[in-house]
Amino acid sequence: MSSSVYLVIPCYQESGRISRFLGELCDETQKLGGVSIRVVEDGSGDAEARRLRDIVAAQQNRSPHLLPPLMLPENLGKGGAVYAAWREEKNAEWLAFVDADGSCSALEVARLIRIAREDAPRSAFFASRIKMLGKTVERDFCRHLLGRVYASLVSELLDIPVYDSQCGLKLVPRLCFQAVQARLKIHGFAFDVELLVALLDSGCAVHEVPISWHEIPGGKVHLLRDPVRMARDVLKIKAARAQGGSAASLP
Numbered sequence: 001m002s003s004s005v006y007l008v009i010p011c012y013q014e015s016g017r018i019s020r021f022l023g024e025l026c027d028e029t030q031k032l033g034g035v036s037i038r039v040v041e042d043g044s045g046d047a048e049a050r051r052l053r054d055i056v057a058a059q060q061n062r063s064p065h066l067l068p069p070l071m072l073p074e075n076l077g078k079g080g081a082v083y084a085a086w087r088e089e090k091n092a093e094w095l096a097f098v099d100a101d102g103s104c105s106a107l108e109v110a111r112l113i114r115i116a117r118e119d120a121p122r123s124a125f126f127a128s129r130i131k132m133l134g135k136t137v138e139r140d141f142c143r144h145l146l147g148r149v150y151a152s153l154v155s156e157l158l159d160i161p162v163y164d165s166q167c168g169l170k171l172v173p174r175l176c177f178q179a180v181q182a183r184l185k186i187h188g189f190a191f192d193v194e195l196l197v198a199l200l201d202s203g204c205a206v207h208e209v210p211i212s213w214h215e216i217p218g219g220k221v222h223l224l225r226d227p228v229r230m231a232r233d234v235l236k237i238k239a240a241r242a243q244g245g246s247a248a249s250l251p
């Protein structure tokens with residue numbers, strides 16, 4: 001019997017991009033079995049929320065493992081949306097999220113789930129955009145460059161040998177998340193860095209798995225504003241950690 005996965009898709013104004021990916025993701029995960037999917041609408045406004053609700057309702061007719069969407073009244077940020085859904089799940093062995101745009105394909109999501117399931121749910125699995133033989137990583141040069149600078153900053157400042165903390169596909173054992181969730185304060189785009197630090201400090205191993213990745217136009221990370229905020233968040237994480245950051249230990 002495969003371990004169960006609760007897969008969240010955080011959405012901020014994604015009705016234009018999610019349809020095709022949601023259909024493919026539902027089909028691939030239905031083949032796997034044991035996966036439930038929750039779309040989280042993160043306070044994008046009434047008209048956008050209606051459009052997303054309609055897209056999910058139409059897909060639910062074909063995909064019983066697609067749960068009703070979680071509709072957040074206010075924008076919490078990507079991390080806030082992921083955590084809002086993860087916190088309500090009390091059964092699945094794995095908590096996961098994937099970006100709504102399909103830059104990590106449904107096939108890659110299914111592959112990462114299969115890899116994680118070979119393990120008992122004790123380690124986390126983070127997808128990683130490593131340009132290497134056998135993988136295709138297609139990304140705008142500026143975004144790639146900024147991503148590499150940010151990843152190097154994270155790695156140096158926090159002394160963690162991570163290659164890509166920001167890839168939008170991750171699986172975490174539910175019990176490991178619950179052990180650290182009280183420590184998690186960052187809800188913006190740097191939330192995955194804080195999650196990584198909290199998991200490692202609590203003794204949960206984190207494996208990076210190279211995936212193929214194709215940039216989808218319409219990304220909302222602002223190339224000037226967001227990296228500055230994200231760098232500030234890394235400094236906050238470092239400071240909290242230096243003050244003891246109360247690393248919870250694993251159950």
Ligand SMILES: Nc1nc2c(ncn2[C@@H]2O[C@H](COP(=O)(O)OP(=O)(O)OP(=O)(O)O)[C@@H](O)[C@H]2O)c(=O)[nH]1
Nearest residue numbers: 010011012014042077078081099100101219220221
């Ligand atoms: N919940 C929530 N999700 C957000 C917010 N902003 C972005 N996202 C989600 O975060 C995911 C990634 O956002 P993108 O806009 O694809 O980011 P990007 O600019 O393409 O950055 P990369 O994909 O890393 O190159 C998507 O699923 C978005 O809907 C937000 O304020 N709240």
Ligand SMILES: [Mg+2]
Nearest residue numbers: 099101103219
């Ligand atoms: Mg994207």
